[in-house]
Amino acid sequence: QKEVEQDPGPLSVPEGAIVSLNCTYSNSAFQYFMWYRQYSRKGPELLMYTYSSGNKEDGRFTAQVDKSSKYISLFIRDSQPSDSATYLCAMIGQAGTALIFGKGTTLSVSS
């Protein structure tokens, strides 16, 4: 079992839809959870950062962490065509030296 599992999709939704992206993980030492967005032929950019369990909201984006279930989610409200990208979850423990990434989910939002 890989440390971080993420459904690669692709996921296609119409403009305005609510999108739910998810990752599961196996290492209970992970405490810091991030979502990166990657456009085609570009490097990933940080979208959301969460420490431990709970929710964090930033505009149309909400990140949720459930450490008891080892499950994290990213919700996108009122999705836009500009949200079309690959979304990568990433996580690390306090003693870790490098982020562990999921494989990424490719999202396409059609107008």
Place this chain on the structure above:
Amino acid sequence: GAGVSQSPSNKVTEKGKDVELRCDPISGHTALYWYRQSLGQGLEFLIYFQGNSAPDKSGLPSDRFSAERTGGSVSTLTIQRTQQEDSAVYLCASSRGRPDNSPLHFGNGTRLTVT
């Protein structure tokens, strides 16, 4: 200010040749990372430099891979005797400190194709 810069953006090489990939991190960032992104495989950690500490090389897939960081700034990833399975996008990232409290800033990568 300038972001993380990687060169070349694309590299095509013949199997068995050596290649060098360059990364210029953001000025003042003490941490530097190399990741590899293959189709359908996500980002694979290769190596991590933090200040003057010994690098964490635990992700390097074989002894054909090596990296150095000169003067705490520019880094070069070298792949010797390239194989077709080395074809991937090699991404460099830098940050102000530890990855648990400092966001990684990625370059746009070097797309390596081994023929």
